Amino acid sequence: MIGAGLSGSAVAYSLAVRGWSVTVLDQAEGVGAGASGLPAGLAAPHVSPDDNVLSRITRAGVQATLQRAQTLLQSGTDWALTGVLEHNLEGKRRLPSDTGDQHSAPASAAQIAAAGLPPGTPALWHAQAGWVRPRKLVAAQLQTPGVQVRWGQRVQGIERRGDEWAVTDAQGQTLGQAPFVVVASAFDSLALLRPLPGFAVPLNPLRGQVSFGHMADLNQDQRQLLPPFPVNGHGSFISGVPTPEGTPGWFIGSTFERQCEQAPVREEDHVANQVRLATLLPALGLAMAGQFEPDRVQGWAGLRCTLPNRLPVVGPIDRLRLPGMCLSTGMGARGISLAVLCGELTAAGLNNEPPPLPAALTQHLAAERFVLA
Numbered sequence: 001m002i003g004a005g006l007s008g009s010a011v012a013y014s015l016a017v018r019g020w021s022v023t024v025l026d027q028a029e030g031v032g033a034g035a036s037g038l039p040a041g042l043a044a045p046h047v048s049p050d051d052n053v054l055s056r057i058t059r060a061g062v063q064a065t066l067q068r069a070q071t072l073l074q075s076g077t078d079w080a081l082t083g084v085l086e087h088n089l090e091g092k093r094r095l096p097s098d099t100g101d102q103h104s105a106p107a108s109a110a111q112i113a114a115a116g117l118p119p120g121t122p123a124l125w126h127a128q129a130g131w132v133r134p135r136k137l138v139a140a141q142l143q144t145p146g147v148q149v150r151w152g153q154r155v156q157g158i159e160r161r162g163d164e165w166a167v168t169d170a171q172g173q174t175l176g177q178a179p180f181v182v183v184a185s186a187f188d189s190l191a192l193l194r195p196l197p198g199f200a201v202p203l204n205p206l207r208g209q210v211s212f213g214h215m216a217d218l219n220q221d222q223r224q225l226l227p228p229f230p231v232n233g234h235g236s237f238i239s240g241v242p243t244p245e246g247t248p249g250w251f252i253g254s255t256f257e258r259q260c261e262q263a264p265v266r267e268e269d270h271v272a273n274q275v276r277l278a279t280l281l282p283a284l285g286l287a288m289a290g291q292f293e294p295d296r297v298q299g300w301a302g303l304r305c306t307l308p309n310r311l312p313v314v315g316p317i318d319r320l321r322l323p324g325m326c327l328s329t330g331m332g333a334r335g336i337s338l339a340v341l342c343g344e345l346t347a348a349g350l351n352n353e354p355p356p357l358p359a360a361l362t363q364h365l366a367a368e369r370f371v372l373a
């Protein structure tokens, strides 16, 4: 496994529980160096009037993530099934009429009021949704018996040696060799995959920043306005979740910046997140304006790895020409919702099991869709 983020750790977990022995190599010195270092994010479904492919896949993905969190994480500190209110700002989010999906519905008047939004505000309620601290999930998945992690291992090349794949560093030293290799190194996967003949996957970096602060710094009036559940719809606001320092915090994000391959924290992104909060939850945004002062607000930034149609690339790359080489990346802005499902898909495929998704959906994720004719 190349990459120990949400994607790589999820594949490693899914293989290890099937009895495989997995070695995970990561260039960093510990958990959360990439986008999965996000302090807190949401597992929440996408909805569309025609219940499109993305909606069906995220619904299955969120279920898989919530189950994994239930198995491996501590509720209340690492994750929570809170439900999520989606403020339907542009009225775009319409529910399908006939999916039998019991998990998303128009928000009730009480839920809208609890979010601090005026009566009649268009909003949806996603019952099967909540917040997750991705680092916690990554760390727990990597601790599965059968998974060995080697930090500080930057993979620079992948080559075929007999019936196996060898991965090498910048000096050409072998870092590992195995019959199967899974590339899960987010946008950096592009550099590893570029030399492969007949395969071109359009991965892009998409920088994002979340702004956060400590609940202890909020006054009584501000605290009274905090919704008791996360709210999304124009970025997302989460409160009561431990900050990286461990004390309860609030989080608003995230920004979107294309064509940027670095992830510094930027002052102007805090301003953008302040505006985001004021749009998503106007009363709270007004009350919390002072929390965005440069000496108060904290930030975390990372690079999402995206594909044009917002669906990840998963599984074997080219069974004939590259036997045993798989991908699990391109999670975009939904790695919390998708990586666990993608890990299960990859592991089921390698283990010759039926996929955990209907074939009509699996084909939309297949890495093989990028094999050149």
Ligand SMILES: Cc1cc2nc3c(=O)[nH]c(=O)nc-3n(C[C@H](O)[C@H](O)[C@H](O)COP(=O)(O)OP(=O)(O)OC[C@H]3O[C@@H](n4cnc5c(N)ncnc54)[C@H](O)[C@@H]3O)c2cc1C
Pocket (backbone or CB within 6 Å): 002, 003, 004, 005, 006, 007, 008, 025, 026, 027, 028, 032, 033, 034, 035, 036, 037, 038, 040, 041, 042, 043, 134, 153, 154, 155, 156, 184, 185, 186, 187, 188, 189, 207, 208, 209, 210, 236, 253, 254, 255, 300, 301, 302, 303, 304, 305, 328, 329, 330, 331, 332, 333, 334, 335, 336, 337, 338, 339
């Ligand atoms: C600001 C922001 C907010 C977000 N909010 C949400 C949210 O609310 N909900 C949600 O579902 N998703 C959210 N996401 C997206 C989510 O964080 C990502 O989709 C997910 O973390 C991607 O996981 P990954 O394992 O694919 O990539 P990463 O976490 O980036 O992991 C890649 C790993 O590969 C390693 N690596 C890279 N190159 C090499 C190499 N050559 N050799 C060895 N190791 C290598 C890196 O060190 C890294 O550990 C957000 C992302 C950002 C940036």
